[in-house]
Amino acid sequence: MNHFVYKDDNLFCEDVPIANIVEQVGTPFYLYSHATITRHFRVFEGAFNDFDHLTCFSVKSNSNLAILRIFALHGGGADIVSGGELFRALRAGIPPDKIFYSGVGKTPEEMKLALKSNIRMFNVESEQELQTLNKIANNMGCKATIAIRINPEVETNTHPYISTGHSENKFGISLEDALNTYESARQLENIDVKGISCHIGSQLTDIDPFLNALRKLKDILKELKKMAFDITFLNLGGGLGITYDDEKPPHPLEYAMALKKVLGKENITLILEPGRVIIGNAGILITQVLYTKSTKNKNFIIVDAGMNDLIRPTLYNSFHAIQPVKMIHSEMVVADLVGPVCETGDFFVKDRKMPPFKSGDLVAIMSAGAYSFSMASNYNSRPRPAEVMVKEKLFSIIRSRETYDDLIHGEVIPEFL
Numbered sequence: 001m002n003h004f005v006y007k008d009d010n011l012f013c014e015d016v017p018i019a020n021i022v023e024q025v026g027t028p029f030y031l032y033s034h035a036t037i038t039r040h041f042r043v044f045e046g047a048f049n050d051f052d053h054l055t056c057f058s059v060k061s062n063s064n065l066a067i068l069r070i071f072a073l074h075g076g077g078a079d080i081v082s083g084g085e086l087f088r089a090l091r092a093g094i095p096p097d098k099i100f101y102s103g104v105g106k107t108p109e110e111m112k113l114a115l116k117s118n119i120r121m122f123n124v125e126s127e128q129e130l131q132t133l134n135k136i137a138n139n140m141g142c143k144a145t146i147a148i149r150i151n152p153e154v155e156t157n158t159h160p161y162i163s164t165g166h167s168e169n170k171f172g173i174s175l176e177d178a179l180n181t182y183e184s185a186r187q188l189e190n191i192d193v194k195g196i197s198c199h200i201g202s203q204l205t206d207i208d209p210f211l212n213a214l215r216k217l218k219d220i221l222k223e224l225k226k227m228a229f230d231i232t233f234l235n236l237g238g239g240l241g242i243t244y245d246d247e248k249p250p251h252p253l254e255y256a257m258a259l260k261k262v263l264g265k266e267n268i269t270l271i272l273e274p275g276r277v278i279i280g281n282a283g284i285l286i287t288q289v290l291y292t293k294s295t296k297n298k299n300f301i302i303v304d305a306g307m308n309d310l311i312r313p314t315l316y317n318s319f320h321a322i323q324p325v326k327m328i329h330s331e332m333v334v335a336d337l338v339g340p341v342c343e344t345g346d347f348f349v350k351d352r353k354m355p356p357f358k359s360g361d362l363v364a365i366m367s368a369g370a371y372s373f374s375m376a377s378n379y380n381s382r383p384r385p386a387e388v389m390v391k392e393k394l395f396s397i398i399r400s401r402e403t404y405d406d407l408i409h410g411e412v413i414p415e416f417l
């Protein structure tokens, strides 16, 4: 069920007319549907019901505390990639024993914080990281529980910037080095080897790459068992795609069934780290048209959101559907939807048929729940937008619009000037 729907020509989020939110919040802002988030999480969770598993939301896809709190309340964990994300996950109430920490560049300080917080597991991505983690755990008189992140060398059909499971990518440890790395991890006093992990990319719309990766992990698992390792966690990462335009990604149920079939009766806890599939279509960006202008061969619609608010179109050439907040019953025009930032890359849509928006009209940029606010910046000294959550008839600002004072927070003009 879609929770962004028109009633009498007006776009609603659940039971709230979006125009009413604009009156109180201004534009631009991100808008999330609580019902959509919980449904997506429940469907994903439910798909693995009969399997020993843990669903850990990928915090980098959307890091707002209110959103993380929803998963905490539904028994979810967190997949984190920095100390800042650890701070957020804990603040949102996600229990540390449901937190898994990936990333190729964990700093010693971040490792300390994670060990002190008693997180469940580090996904280690290099030999040197392993040595550093061991040293830090030793200094702290504790043991670090780890999985080794394998780069399973599988082909994916996603954008190269979000493909991560190939030897040309910086992530994980290669298949041929895997067993050696496990062996050297075993020699380390303050390392407890408990898992195997991978994450092969994002916005994957085929099941096969996941299954290929899982098969390769299973092969290694078999070797590790022979070598008497006690591996109890298998982490498959995230990556399940969503429909932005006309993609037909597998349903979570289909994904779960296929995985379970390949996995068989392994005595293991499966860790899943979905991000986009939960939150991508649960959020939209609301912006207002400032001006329109036409050149010899182009129509431009200039809105008050920019690439600093939503960088995906220019970074990944990604597709976002465009909808009017109040239905426009006139013939469509071909136009570019662009922002105010001083960059040619500041666009949301190029040469697409859309309603003939006019100055003052409100525009919804759809599928902007994942990798959207979490990638926002202050470029052009633009305060980052507000974030709003709707739950049935209620709405709440879950992050205030930044102010000009926020922009200069921490900046100092030194005495010698």
Ligand SMILES: *Cc1c(COP(=O)(O)O)cnc(C)c1O
Pocket (backbone or CB within 6 Å): 058, 060, 061, 079, 081, 102, 103, 199, 201, 202, 203, 237, 238, 239, 240, 273, 274, 275, 276, 277, 370
């Ligand atoms: C980014 C990331 C995810 C989430 O990916 P989605 O495509 O949003 O599901 C999961 N695990 C790791 C290690 C990641 O880096």
